[in-house]
Amino acid sequence: MHKVKSWSKYEGRRVIAPFSAHRHKPKTDGETGISTGTDIKSSHAEWKARRKELLQREKEKRRGERKRAESHIDRSILGQLKAALFSSYVNILLVFVPVGIALHFTSVSPIVVFVMNFLAIIPLAGTLSFGTEEIALRTGETLGGLLNASFGNAVELIVSIIALVKHEIVVVQTSLIGSILSNLLLVMGMAFFLGGINRVEQYFNTTVAQTASSLLAVAVLSLIIPSAFHWAGASNGQNEERLQEGIIGLSRGTAVILLFVYGVYLFFQLKSHAELFNIQSQKAPKRSELEPSAMQHLLQQSANAGAATLGHSAIQGQAYPRTAAGSGSSAEAPKVEAVDEEDEEEGPQPELLLLTAVILLAGSTALVAICAEFLVDSLDYLVEHSPISKYFVGLILLPIVGNAAEHATSVTVAYKDKMDLAIGVAVGSSMQIALLVIPFIVVLGWIMGIDEMTLYFDGFQVVLLLVSVLLVNYLIQDGKSNFLEGTLLMATYVIIAVAAWYFPAPTSPTTE
Numbered sequence: 176m177h178k179v180k181s182w183s184k185y186e187g188r189r190v191i192a193p194f195s196a197h198r199h200k201p202k203t204d205g206e207t208g209i210s211t212g213t214d215i216k217s218s219h220a221e222w223k224a225r226r227k228e229l230l231q232r233e234k235e236k237r238r239g240e241r242k243r244a245e246s247h248i249d250r251s252i253l254g255q256l257k258a259a260l261f262s263s264y265v266n267i268l269l270v271f272v273p274v275g276i277a278l279h280f281t282s283v284s285p286i287v288v289f290v291m292n293f294l295a296i297i298p299l300a301g302t303l304s305f306g307t308e309e310i311a312l313r314t315g316e317t318l319g320g321l322l323n324a325s326f327g328n329a330v331e332l333i334v335s336i337i338a339l340v341k342h343e344i345v346v347v348q349t350s351l352i353g354s355i356l357s358n359l360l361l362v363m364g365m366a367f368f369l370g371g372i373n374r375v376e377q378y379f380n381t382t383v384a385q386t387a388s389s390l391l392a393v394a395v396l397s398l399i400i401p402s403a404f405h406w407a408g409a410s411n412g413q414n415e416e417r418l419q420e421g422i423i424g425l426s427r428g429t430a431v432i433l434l435f436v437y438g439v440y441l442f443f444q445l446k447s448h449a450e451l452f453n454i455q456s457q458k459a460p461k462r463s464e465l466e467p468s469a470m471q472h473l474l475q476q477s478a479n480a481g482a483a484t485l486g487h488s489a490i491q492g493q494a495y496p497r498t499a500a501g502s503g504s505s506a507e508a509p510k511v512e513a514v515d516e517e518d519e520e521e522g523p524q525p526e527l528l529l530l531t532a533v534i535l536l537a538g539s540t541a542l543v544a545i546c547a548e549f550l551v552d553s554l555d556y557l558v559e560h561s562p563i564s565k566y567f568v569g570l571i572l573l574p575i576v577g578n579a580a581e582h583a584t585s586v587t588v589a590y591k592d593k594m595d596l597a598i599g600v601a602v603g604s605s606m607q608i609a610l611l612v613i614p615f616i617v618v619l620g621w622i623m624g625i626d627e628m629t630l631y632f633d634g635f636q637v638v639l640l641l642v643s644v645l646l647v648n649y650l651i652q653d654g655k656s657n658f659l660e661g662t663l664l665m666a667t668y669v670i671i672a673v674a675a676w677y678f679p680a681p682t683s684p685t686t687e
Contacts, residue, residue, distance in 0.1 A: 248525065248526065248527070248528060250528060255527060255528060255531045258526045258527055258531075259302065259305070259527060259531065259535055262301070262302070262305045262526070263298070263301045263302075263305070263583065265297060265298050265301050265579065265580075265583060266298045266301065266302065267298070268294050268295070268297050268298040269295075269298045269299075269302075271291050271292075271294040271295040271298075272295040272298075272299065272542055272546065274291050274295070275288065275291035275292035275294070275295040275546055275549060276292075276295075276545060276546065276549065278291055279292075279549040279552070279553075284556075285552075285553035285556035285557065286553070286556065286557050286560065286561065288549060288550075288552075288553045289550055289553040289554065289556075289557050292546040292547070292549045292550040292553075293550060293572070293576060295542075295546045296330060296543060296546050296547065296550070296576045296577075297576055297579045298579075299330075299539050299542050299543045299546065300330045300543070300576065300577060300578075300579050300580045301579060301580040301583070302535060302539045303326065303329055303330065303536060303539035303540060303543060303580075304326075304580040304581075304584075305535070305580075306527075306532050306533075306535035306536035306539060307322055307326040307329075307536060309525055309526065309527045309529075309531075309532035309535070310322060310529065310532045310533065310536065312524075312525045313525065313529055326536070326540075328354070328577070328604060328607050328608055328611075328612055329540060329543070330543055330547075330576065330577040331350065331351065331354050331573075331574075331577045331608060331612055332612050332615070332616075333540070333543050333544050333547050334350060334547045334550075334551070334573060334577065335347045335350060335351060335612065335616050336616070336619065337544065337547050337548050337551050338350070338551050339616060339619065339620060339623070339625060339628060340623075341551055341552075342625065342627070343551060343554070343565075344625075344627045344628060345565050345566065345569060346551070346554065346565055346568065346569045346573075347569075347616060347628065348569070348632050348633070348636065349565070349566055349568075349569025349570040349633075349636065350569040350570070350573040350574060350577075351608055351612060351613050351616070352570065352632065352636045352639070352640055353569055353570035353571060353573065353574035354573075354574040354577055354578060354604075354605075354608050355391075355605045355608050355609055355640060355643075356570070356574070356639060356640065356643055356668065356671060357571075357574035357575060357577075357578045357668070358578055358581060358601045358602070358604045358605040358608075359391075359601065359602070359605050359643050359644070359647050359664070360643055360646075360647075360664045360665065360667050360668035360671070361575075361578075361582070361664075361665060361668045362578060362581055362582045362585050362586075362600070362601045362604075363585065363597070363598070363601035363602065363647070363661075363664055364660075364661045364662070364663070364664030364665035364667075364668060365582070365585070365586050365589075365661065365665060366585045366586050366588075366589035366594075366597040366598075366601060366661065367589070367656040367657065367658065367660050367661030367664065368658045368661030368662055368665065369586055369589060369590050369658075369661070370589035370590055370592065370594065370597065370656070370658075370661075371656060371657040371658035371659075371660075371661060372658055373590075374592065374657075375657070376655045376656065376657050377589070377592060377594045377655065377656050377657070378458070378594060378654055378655055378656075379594035379595050379597075379598045379651075379654060379655075379656065380452075380595050380598070380654070381651065381652065381653070381654035382451055383451070383452050383595065383598065383599065384598045384602055384651045384654075385648070385651065385652065387602040387603055387605075387606045388602065388644065388647060388648045388651065390436070390440060390606050390609070390610060391602070391605060391606055391609055391644050391647075392644060392648070393433075393436065393610075394433065394606070394609030394610055394613070395609075395637075395640055395641050395644050397429045397432075397433055397630055398630055398632050398636075398637050398640065399637055399641070400425070400429070400630075401422050401425055401426055401429075401629065401630045401631040401632075402631060402632070402634055402637055404418075404421065404422060404425060404631075405418055405422060405631060408421070419626075422629050422630075422631045423626050423629055425629075425630070426617055426629035426630035426631065427617060427618065427621050427629075429614070429630055430613075430614035430615075430617040430618050430621075430630065431614070431618065433609075433610050433613070433614040434610070434611070434614050434615065434618070436610060437607075437610035437611050437614075440606075440610070458592055554568065564676075564678075564679075566675055566678050567672075567675045567676050567678075570636070570671075570672075570675040571671075571672050571675055571676075578604070581600050581601065581604050584596075584600050585597045585600040585601050588600075594656065598651070602647070602651075613630070616628060617629060617630060635674075635678060639671055639674075642667075643667065643671075646663070646664070646667060647664070650663070650664070
């Protein structure tokens with residue numbers, strides 16, 4: 176984020192001169208030229224003019240940097256097409272997009288249609304994310320953050336809206352809960368595991384992770400309260416119809432509050448406390464770059480982390496833990512072999528023209544909507560003629576499709592020891608679904624007159640979400656990760672998948 180130079184040192188020199196015969200001649204600071212006499216209004220106006228000039232220079236500087244960044248872009252149609260299609264290896268699955276759409280209009284089995292459109296949505300989610308990032312690179316940090324927040328979970332939102340229109344409430348609710356579970360357990364678990372294979376431990380910004388986890392806890396509470404409301408009312412012999420009316424009102428009011436909380440969080444992250452989210456975490460050397468003494472030292476420090484406060488020292492360009500202050504140890508920090516910073520990057524550079532990025536974003540969104548509609552249309556036939564239930568489709572299969580882009584990004588950056596970004600992708604995406612997508616779908620159901628769409632989710636889903644959030648909060652509270660923690664998260668997700676396969680799903684949680 177570009178920052179404007181502070182003018183506080185100039186303001187401190189604006190003092191009122193003592194009364195004298197020469198007071199009508201305001202003194203000036205030879206260094207700044209700003210009046211230091213009684214003409215405070217004039218000084219303030221000059222300060223505002225200087226500040227405006229600096230802001231204008233900053234804008235021109237950013238404009239120049241943007242032009243230089245775009246100078247390497249191939250502006251030909253073929254070059255833009257290649258940049259869009261070859262942005263990810265997953266895009267090879269784009270061949271299933273026309274196949275899935277065409278098969279919908281034939282007499283082929285709906286199961287085949289489901290599979291083809293299922294595979295088609297995976298690369299479309301990636302291209303949608305790629306187009307969003309390309310636009311965000313040109314819009315500045317604040318607007319770019321809002322853009323990513325809006326389109327970060329566009330696939331889940333589109334699938335949920337289509338399922339809601341078709342009154343597939345079970346699919347809507349399970350897919351949203353499943354997306355949160357997939358990000359928290361599968362995506363972050365694989366990031367911890369693959370990132371920790373070559374390193375003893377990895378480090379990340381605990382403030383960012385725990386802030387998102389706290390917001391997730393609020394979202395979980397918003398799902399627990401309607402379930403507790405229904406259970407307590409039913410235990411007291413309340414009329415079921417009256418209970419449903421209460422749950423509908425409670426859910427809609429809570430949804431509005433959650434949307435407000437998410438808006439406050441965006442302001443907190445992008446404006447008031449942006450610096451807090453830009454703090455770089457400690458980098459961890461690879462195992463192959465550690466001498467035996469360094470490896471032993473690192474393991475010892477990790478073992479004593481709960482009893483001592485770890486400092487940080489830079490060793491040949493790498494942040495590294497040292498012995499706690501006051502420990503009395505005279506041992507020097509172990510030496511680490513020089514590290515080739517092949518992962519150091521100046522920052523992402525645009526690969527598409529702005530017009531191309533907008534077209535890619537709009538086209539990907541439209542194709543996702545088409546494929547998602549055909550997928551939902553074939554869902555009933557799939558459930559009737561296969562052992563797969565709607566519960567398993569919503570809780571496990573659809574989230575894997577929607578989170579394919581986040582999965583690839585998080586795992587890739589975690590392997591490069593960019594854990595702040597990996598955590599931000601996994602936990603941040605879960606938080607967006609919990610505080611933005613779920614309440615938005617409830618409000619949309621309110622507008623459409625679909626009373627079944629409430630925050631009264633199946634008790635099994637609520638328990639799964641609660642346990643997952645508690646587990647993630649426990650694992651990230653120390654700001655470190657390793658491959659064992661990743662294994663625990665992935666194992667938990669597999670257990671949930673097995674349970675979802677055998678769970679007899681109700682037709683709707685409001686009809687239990």
